[in-house]
Amino acid sequence: MSEQKTPVAERHPAPASSHGAPGGRPPGRNLLHGSGARSLGLVIALAALVAIGLITSGERFLAVENILTILRHASIIGVISIGITFVITAGGIDLSVGSVMGLTTVVASLASVQLAATQSTWLVMVLVALLVGGIAGLVNGVIIAYGNVVAFIATLAMLVAARGLAELISGRRTLIVNNGDFLDFMRADFLGVPVLVWIFALVAAAGWFLLNRTTFGRRTVAIGGNLEASRLAGVKVKRHLVYLYVLAGLAAGIAGLMMMGRTTAGTSTHGLLYELDAIAAVVVGGTLLIGGRGTIMGTVLGVLIFSTLTNVFTQNNMDTSVQALAKGLIIVVAVLLQQRFAARNERRATAKPLKI
Numbered sequence: 001m002s003e004q005k006t007p008v009a010e011r012h013p014a015p016a017s018s019h020g021a022p023g024g025r026p027p028g029r030n031l032l033h034g035s036g037a038r039s040l041g042l043v044i045a046l047a048a049l050v051a052i053g054l055i056t057s058g059e060r061f062l063a064v065e066n067i068l069t070i071l072r073h074a075s076i077i078g079v080i081s082i083g084i085t086f087v088i089t090a091g092g093i094d095l096s097v098g099s100v101m102g103l104t105t106v107v108a109s110l111a112s113v114q115l116a117a118t119q120s121t122w123l124v125m126v127l128v129a130l131l132v133g134g135i136a137g138l139v140n141g142v143i144i145a146y147g148n149v150v151a152f153i154a155t156l157a158m159l160v161a162a163r164g165l166a167e168l169i170s171g172r173r174t175l176i177v178n179n180g181d182f183l184d185f186m187r188a189d190f191l192g193v194p195v196l197v198w199i200f201a202l203v204a205a206a207g208w209f210l211l212n213r214t215t216f217g218r219r220t221v222a223i224g225g226n227l228e229a230s231r232l233a234g235v236k237v238k239r240h241l242v243y244l245y246v247l248a249g250l251a252a253g254i255a256g257l258m259m260m261g262r263t264t265a266g267t268s269t270h271g272l273l274y275e276l277d278a279i280a281a282v283v284v285g286g287t288l289l290i291g292g293r294g295t296i297m298g299t300v301l302g303v304l305i306f307s308t309l310t311n312v313f314t315q316n317n318m319d320t321s322v323q324a325l326a327k328g329l330i331i332v333v334a335v336l337l338q339q340r341f342a343a344r345n346e347r348r349a350t351a352k353p354l355k356i
Contacts, residue, residue, distance in 0.1 A: 042305065057312070057315040066315075070304070071194070073310065077277050077303060078300065078303040080252055081277075082207040082251055083097065083207075083249075084248060084275075084299075086207070086210075086220055087151075087245065087248050089221055089291060089292070090223045090224045091291025092244065094245065094275070097251070097274065098276075098278075099162035099163040099271060100158070100162050100253075102256070103136065103163070105129075105256045105257075105265075105270045105271075106175060106267065108126075108129040108256065108260060109175035109265070111175075113125055114178065117181075122182035126257055129254075131253075133251070133252045133254075135249070137248050137249020138242065140245040140248075145241040167268045177264045178264075186257070186258065187262075196258050196262065204296060204300050216240075219235050221292060221294060255274075280331050281302035282302060284298075284306070285298030
């Protein structure tokens with residue numbers, strides 16, 4: 001007789017509650033716990049930065065043009081951060097997204113690609129950038145999942161290789177984007193908001209839906225929480241990991257297209273250290289570095305916090321070294337808080353009796 005496996009999520013159901021919430025917690029208190037509390041804390045931090053900007057820079061900080069500048073700055077790194085969120089939620093890491101982004105800008109800006117785009121449609125450049133990003137992510141995923149190479153090492157190797165390949169292809173030169181239709185689209189406004197910001201919003205919305213409302217998202221969280229249990233529950237872990245790194249590569253490709261539209265150039269220096277900014281935004285947003293919990297909304301808020309912080313420093317002509325120090329302190333505080341929450345949750349899980 002074959003034994004029927006019970007899904008991991010159903011082995012230890014949440015205890016019933018007379019208040020209609022897990023653990024007997026009234027629904028009204030949800031904002032003070034878990035993801036609600038983390039999001040509220042991020043909103044408060046963002047509001048505090050806005051208040052500081054208003055105090056130090058006056059009304060010019062809240063001028064429409066300055067707000068759009070903050071959003072433009074956040075949009076490109078934000079798209080990369082959405083892809084990184086999925087990888088980190090599954091317990092992985094991707095250090096190569098900045099270099100992959102630079103590589104996509106170089107390949108999509110090649111004269112042959114732009115000529116093909118001119119003779120047909122500018123979407124050729126889009127397809128090329130996405131293809132390059134997807135292939136880079138595929139290589140990362142295959143090496144990590146099937147080659148059993150540690151994600152840190154594999155993506156570090158891709159960081160170096162992608163940057164080197166971009167330099168070889170471009171000859172260390174800046175390639176000018178001269179396709180008018182592509183530039184017109186990327187630099188256009190819709191309802192008074194730049195297209196780059198709309199792209200970020202659409203990617204964030206798609207990422208939120210994928211992570212929170214699909215089987216793909218549930219499997220991503222499950223793998224980050226317990227890879228072996230996910231495998232025993234029937235999840236094809238290796239194949240799923242490959243999908244995640246391809247997703248991160250595609251996000252880098254989209255960000256590369258946005259950077260080309262913003263700077264009208266493709267160069268191997270694009271995306272330099274963007275992977276660190278993206279990881280920082282994801283961690284500050286509340287996604288656990290050890291995996292098992294991810295939040296797209298938190299990532300968006302984390303990106304906005306760093307973008308606003310940068311703008312506040314720029315408005316007040318403050319040294320970039322001080323800005324880097326402030327970012328470092330924010331990251332350290334975020335990681336310490338993560339460790340505290342993780343330890344508390346582990347104690348609760350250990351104290352809770354198992355129901356079989």
